[in-house]
Amino acid sequence: MNCEAVKTCLDLLMDGELTDQQRRDMEAHGRQCPECAEAIRQTKQLKALMEQLEPEVDVPLAAQAKWRGAVREAARQSRKKRLYRWISSAAAAVVVLVGVGLALNARVAPKGVETTQAVLERAVESEAVEEADYADEAEEAAVAYEAEAAEAPARAPAKAAGMSAVAAENAVIEADGAAACDEDDLIEINRSPDAGMCAAVAQKTAAYEATIRVKNVDAACRQIEDIAREYEGEADVRRLEDGGASIYLTLDAVNASDLIAAIAHLNAGEDALELPVQPDDQVLQIMLTVVGE
Amino acid sequence: MVVKTEAEVTGPMEESRLIQRAMGGDAASFNTLMEAHERRMYAVALRMCGNHEDAQDCLQEAMLRIYRAISGFKAQSSFSTWVYRITMNACLDELRKRKSRPSTSLDGLLDSGWSPVDGGESPEGHAMRREMRKMLRQYIGELPEDMRAAVVLRDIEGYSYEEIAGILDANMGTVKSRISRGRERLREKIGGRPELFDRPDV
Structure with missing residues (x-):
């Protein structure tokens, strides 16, 4: 394999379509050619990184409301336009009929005009009824949408279904003296009945990550440390090269909502801080990234 | 749900x-x-x-x-x-x-909101990975628009070359070459930051 062929293989590698034979040939060439070896290594790295970027993202509620509102408005406008078109063509027909009637000066003309007007009125009425129906429909949709929006926080636990899995994985099974175990926390584990020595306490640990934006990173870090202390938690603060910070918080879940509220207070960013804490979470680990404005 | x-x-x-x-x-x-x-x-x-x-x-x-x-x-x-x-x-x-x-701020590319993380990860590893993702998003943002569109559709959204040709209204050859060149540029950019991207511990 030559350098040019390796180049083609790099794309196949990214696409996940490299055959075993091609892979072997490519690696063999790489052992002879440092330049290609470097390109192969970087390609693998790029592929791994790309796979970490999400193909779907949560659409902020504001964005959802924005396009739905715009479409609703467009639908209303096009209805209105259709109604106007109807009226103006009907009105034109009346003008023509009146004109024809006058020109002929026929006795039947007034009756004809009356009839046309009656038809026009009925048409306008029926469009108006339809419009009213549509308004009801739009309102229903709006109500349904708002209900959905209101439901969103309730949905958070469901969204965090993956989280529960993480939490379950993280469940720390601590062997402990039976005397120290609360009966509710006992977990039946496979053990011989006569072992009888210890039961296990499952401490359910859930991990989350979040980003907050602040004016002054230093001050915010100090405040978060204070807040953590206040709620009997731990804060491990690491400063990052870019001036921000990464804070690793560990705390008891019972204090979570108060701590989150206190941190949310510091956040100048737009994204609301909501933590989908599960009722059975006991220990929370929060990876907080602090970004300066 | x-x-x-x-x-x-x-x-x-x-x-x-x-x-x-x-x-x-x-x-x-x-x-x-x-x-x-x-x-x-x-x-x-x-x-x-x-x-x-x-x-x-x-x-x-x-x-x-x-x-x-x-x-x-x-x-x-x-x-x-x-x-x-x-x-x-x-x-x-x-x-x-x-x-x-x-030019628009690339800060908006930060991860936002709460999401579960791998509980076994060290804080340093976590911060580094976040930083790498952030830089990669920035590099993608620096690609010329046509190239960016093709790379995003292929390597993030996972569309086939044929679908991408349909979406971008371009022929397959053009799409393939844009993707290939886009990837090459991203590789070069990543190669230019070994202190961030070449960390065996992450």
């Missing part, structure tokens, strides 16, 4: 029924139809624009264009390809419009 994927919400029958009703101007059916595409459309817009504010504008513009054009949609082509073509065009138009203005 399970988050529905595109395929679950709109089986072919359900999708064509909704398309028919949306063609008649039924906004409620249109909304239901588009809910299945919204998350991916937004992801594409976010990768193309680099910030939430512009991505929201693009999503709205794309939805409006689709709503206005849906009565002319030809059932023989794939609805999803058609939808992403309009989305991509809305993004490219928006980017062209904004070219005269100062």
Whole structure:
């Protein structure tokens, strides 16, 4: 394999379509050619990184409301336009009929005009009824949408279904003296009945990550440390090269909502801080990234 | 409650029924139809624009264009390809419009909101990975628009080359070369930051 062929293989590698034979040939060439070896290594790295970027993202509620509102408005406008078109063509027909009637000066003309007007009125009425129906429909949709929006926080636990899995994985099974175990926390584990020595306490640990934006990173870090202390938690603060910070918080879940509220207070960013804490979470680990404005 | 994927919400029958009703101007059916595409459309817009504010504008513009054009949609082509073509065009138009203005902030590319993480990861590892993702998003944002569109659709959204050709209205050869060159540029950029990207511990 030559350098040019390796180049083609790099794309196949990214696409996940490299055959075993091609892979072997490519690696063999790489052992002879440092330049290609470097390109192969970087390609693998790029592929791994790309796979970490999400193909779907949560659409902020504001964005959802924005396009739905715009479409609703467009639908209303096009209805209105259709109604106007109807009226103006009907009105034109009346003008023509009146004109024809006058020109002929026929006795039947007034009756004809009356009839046309009656038809026009009925048409306008029926469009108006339809419009009213549509308004009801739009309102229903709006109500349904708002209900959905209101439901969103309730949905958070469901969204965090993956989280529960993480939490379950993280469940720390601590062997402990039976005397120290609360009966509710006992977990039946496979053990011989006569072992009888210890039961296990499952401490359910859930991990989350979040980003907050602040004016002054230093001050915010100090405040978060204070807040953590206040709620009997731990804060491990690491400063990052870019001036921000990464804070690793560990705390008891019972204090979570108060701590989150206190941190949310510091956040100048737009994204609301909501933590989908599960009722059975006991220990929370929060990876907080602090970004300066 | 399970988050529905595109395929679950709109089986072919359900999708064509909704398309028919949306063609008649039924906004409620249109909304239901588009809910299945919204998350991916937004992801594409976010990768193309680099910030939430512009991505929201693009999503709205794309939805409006689709709503206005849906009565002319030809059932023989794939609805999803058609939808992403309009989305991509809305993004490219928006980017062209904004070219005269100062470049948009890439800060919006930060991860946002709460999400579960691997509990076993060290804080340093976590911060580094976050930093790497952030830089990669920035590098993607620095690619020329045509190249960026092709790379985003292929390497993040996972479309086939053929679908991408349909979405970008370009031939396969052009699409392949844009993707290949785009990847090469990204590799070079990553290679230029070994202190960030070459860490065996992450």
